[in-house]
Amino acid sequence: MRHYISFAFLLICFSINAQNNVIKSVSEVDSIFSPKLTGGFYVQERQYQGDLFFNNKFVKSDILLSTGEMLYGELLKYNGYLDEVIWMNHTNYKQFIIDKAYISDFWTKDSLDHPAHFRRINVRDTTISHRDIFVEVVIEGKLSLYIQHQILCIPDEITYSSDGQARYIKTFEPMPLYYIKLPSDKYLKMHKLGRRSFLNLFPEQKKSIYRLVKKNHLNLKSVKGLIGTIDLMNKESIID
Amino acid sequence: MMTIIKRTLFILSVVLFCCKMNVIAAGQEAVYLQTDRTTYIAGESVFYQLYVFDLVTKKRSDLSKVGYIELRAPKSDPALKIWVKVDAGMASGSLVLPDTLPSGVYQMVAFTSVMKNFGEQYFFHKEIMIVNRFDKKLDLRSVKSSSNDSSQYHRTDKLPWIKTDKAVYGPREKVIVTLGKTDIKANVAVSVYEEPQIKATEKSIVETLNECVVPATKLTSTAYLPESKARILRGRVIDETTREGVQAATVFLSCLDSVANLQYASTDSNGIFQMLLSDYYSGKELFFTIKDMPVGQKWKMEIEDNFILSEKWKPELISYKRDFKDYIYKSQDIVYINKSFGLDESVNENPIFENKPNCPQLYRSTVKSVYPSDFVPLDSFPEIVIEILPTVKLTRHDGKYQAYVMISSQGNTYSDREPLIFLDGVYVDDIQKIIDLNSAKIKKIDVLDNVRILGDLIFYGAVSIISKSNEIISTVPAPNSLRYKNENRNVGKSFVVVNPDSIKDHHTPFFKQLLYWNPNLELKKDDNTAFDFYTSDNTANFIIKVEGISENGTPISASSVIKVNNPINVTVK
Numbered sequence: 001m002r003h004y005i006s007f008a009f010l011l012i013c014f015s016i017n018a019q020n021n022v023i024k025s026v027s028e029v030d031s032i033f034s035p036k037l038t039g040g041f042y043v044q045e046r047q048y049q050g051d052l053f054f055n056n057k058f059v060k061s062d063i064l065l066s067t068g069e070m071l072y073g074e075l076l077k078y079n080g081y082l083d084e085v086i087w088m089n090h091t092n093y094k095q096f097i098i099d100k101a102y103i104s105d106f107w108t109k110d111s112l113d114h115p116a117h118f119r120r121i122n123v124r125d126t127t128i129s130h131r132d133i134f135v136e137v138v139i140e141g142k143l144s145l146y147i148q149h150q151i152l153c154i155p156d157e158i159t160y161s162s163d164g165q166a167r168y169i170k171t172f173e174p175m176p177l178y179y180i181k182l183p184s185d186k187y188l189k190m191h192k193l194g195r196r197s198f199l200n201l202f203p204e205q206k207k208s209i210y211r212l213v214k215k216n217h218l219n220l221k222s223v224k225g226l227i228g229t230i231d232l233m234n235k236e237s238i239i240d
Numbered sequence: 241m242m243t244i245i246k247r248t249l250f251i252l253s254v255v256l257f258c259c260k261m262n263v264i265a266a267g268q269e270a271v272y273l274q275t276d277r278t279t280y281i282a283g284e285s286v287f288y289q290l291y292v293f294d295l296v297t298k299k300r301s302d303l304s305k306v307g308y309i310e311l312r313a314p315k316s317d318p319a320l321k322i323w324v325k326v327d328a329g330m331a332s333g334s335l336v337l338p339d340t341l342p343s344g345v346y347q348m349v350a351f352t353s354v355m356k357n358f359g360e361q362y363f364f365h366k367e368i369m370i371v372n373r374f375d376k377k378l379d380l381r382s383v384k385s386s387s388n389d390s391s392q393y394h395r396t397d398k399l400p401w402i403k404t405d406k407a408v409y410g411p412r413e414k415v416i417v418t419l420g421k422t423d424i425k426a427n428v429a430v431s432v433y434e435e436p437q438i439k440a441t442e443k444s445i446v447e448t449l450n451e452c453v454v455p456a457t458k459l460t461s462t463a464y465l466p467e468s469k470a471r472i473l474r475g476r477v478i479d480e481t482t483r484e485g486v487q488a489a490t491v492f493l494s495c496l497d498s499v500a501n502l503q504y505a506s507t508d509s510n511g512i513f514q515m516l517l518s519d520y521y522s523g524k525e526l527f528f529t530i531k532d533m534p535v536g537q538k539w540k541m542e543i544e545d546n547f548i549l550s551e552k553w554k555p556e557l558i559s560y561k562r563d564f565k566d567y568i569y570k571s572q573d574i575v576y577i578n579k580s581f582g583l584d585e586s587v588n589e590n591p592i593f594e595n596k597p598n599c600p601q602l603y604r605s606t607v608k609s610v611y612p613s614d615f616v617p618l619d620s621f622p623e624i625v626i627e628i629l630p631t632v633k634l635t636r637h638d639g640k641y642q643a644y645v646m647i648s649s650q651g652n653t654y655s656d657r658e659p660l661i662f663l664d665g666v667y668v669d670d671i672q673k674i675i676d677l678n679s680a681k682i683k684k685i686d687v688l689d690n691v692r693i694l695g696d697l698i699f700y701g702a703v704s705i706i707s708k709s710n711e712i713i714s715t716v717p718a719p720n721s722l723r724y725k726n727e728n729r730n731v732g733k734s735f736v737v738v739n740p741d742s743i744k745d746h747h748t749p750f751f752k753q754l755l756y757w758n759p760n761l762e763l764k765k766d767d768n769t770a771f772d773f774y775t776s777d778n779t780a781n782f783i784i785k786v787e788g789i790s791e792n793g794t795p796i797s798a799s800s801v802i803k804v805n806n807p808i809n810v811t812v813k
Contacts, residue, residue: 029465033472033516036504036695038604041649067598091696099604 035069039096042086050172054078054149058088061108076108080151081172083133100132123187135179138227141234144181195220205238268295269304270452271364272445273350274787276431276757279369279438281575282341287735289429289759290331291789292352295454298793300329304352306467307331313346314553321547322730332759334732343375345383347553353467358455360549366442373572378565381557402784402800409804411777412740419769426763428788428796432756435781437567444797445787462510471517477507477530480538485511490531495524497665500602500704519597523728529669530720541722574751607686612679621677631689632703641671645701648689659701664712669721674705683708737773752776775804
């Protein structure tokens, strides 16, 4: 019995050791040559009220770079005010803004630990120029729904300290924007959720969408209702 | 109960052992190099198809994306060295044999990076005969070998069977060849070439794969990594005094470009650093620098030659018994005629890059650009800094300059750390190299006034100078720097079948020894595959040779012969 066990043990040890050799060399390629992130120093806001980030904590996230390469497990958080991705470098614990053009997509988590997929898209601004923004990918299909988790700074609020000195404190508030991508690759933008504003985006299909919303008791004043409506529009091919 | 446990344990361990043996071999490769012919005249092109196999599955390997091919004469350094991009275990192209190659037998060696871990005996070797166009003495010798004489066997018994519409053809006649269907989809290289009267030893893909053994060598920490993404450049930083590797040294790599570009790697415990060379670096001169070498230290950088073979080829050569001179004279004449008439149009240039390679740009953010030509001429860089670069400061201690950049994110104060300096896109190892540059030499200066990060490296601003006439080339590398020419990947040319009817002038000669070459012909599973080509005025026997592999790893090897006769000669007889 003792000999059997010793022999078996030897074989197992040998095989595990041998396996390590090869697997190490193959996986090493990915770890040694993983792409290096580039970015600028992030100067943190001080003295403000509200939240600047999609999730205030740094979360282990995956990044798809514009070069097509993937990076896994980087500590990220999305700053909705700057519309930039903040990266915590794990060797020096400093925070950097990753070059926007370098990121194609990233997968992170919200404050409730729900997964969220963000993508850099190019949309037409009110200033007529195109600009790159990060949006959360909610639905992808014939009609796609993206949410820009925009944070706006409202005018400074003056507070007075105990010694009577005036202090200007910035307040940040979430102001999400909703982008609906048409099959023609055009984007429709919604500032506020609501049935009327949504139906106005599709003047030709207004009636059919109205019937669909009514029939399925969808509340277009909520994100859930918006998602349900677009899902159904995709299923019933309301937009060609 | 104990017996059951005993037996189960034993069986489990044996099964596990067997499974692991397979895993050991996973990532181990073999290659096979198929060429259009085995005898060439110097100046001709060698068309090749490289197959890379997984030694366990015997299927085409998906691991290595780079293959290496060398051509060498006995007891000589390699005459040609090329690297090719391997896609799904295959790579094809051509290499032009220099006109000046002396006559003799040459060896083609093919391998991948991971194969270097197990020794050169596992590389693929193949002999070809090259004859100089002006050699009339023809004192040729072949390698004494037990391998098959390729000119002696024309097998048609193995799949795929080769069928031609006729057995004998006249000059300038269309030949239709049909290859039988295979059990599963397969890719083969097909060549139709004049049967050489000179002995050539070569192994078929079937023989090569059957003889392949899984090397048992154990990998060490310095093992070569599979080039699964791109070519890997390996180098070593050593202490010149102790000759030992320097651990944790940072090596910068950049190359000549209109934008500052940078890649870095750190050395391991053996002083080895490795860098992934994307297509961006292909054919460029690479500038390496050891960053922040401590004062008083003598560190040196060495770049490993990916092609290096430890020993020269020393074959035992024997004289030919058969008379081959007429065949060689004819080959020389055909090459001479085709060169004289400029009839080398049967080859097409392939595109060099499918996609524009990504430049490892140091910064993508906005920088302040200054064009010295917009200002009055200034005699030196320190003068330029004082007059037109307000965010840069130069100080001088003991005759040495130091630069500092005003960092906007740090309240517009000068950083106490030196910025990175670039000249023509290349990281400059010594600021003294730019001090003498004046307005007449500088085209543009970019100043990056921000703290930046690249991987784990933080730097405090950057100054990038683009000169009018690539001044970086004329600078002398510092002791901690090195320049290295990165060879372009071989793409070569592709073969084009010429229809003799398309030749307008009927007095133009049309002699060919290679009638057809297709490195990647796909054989169908449920139908025969046909291809066609034309015979030339060269009357001889031609070999149709098919070598390849199916999707399930079955090697395919077959050959057949067709005859090209001159009907006028036949009538006279």
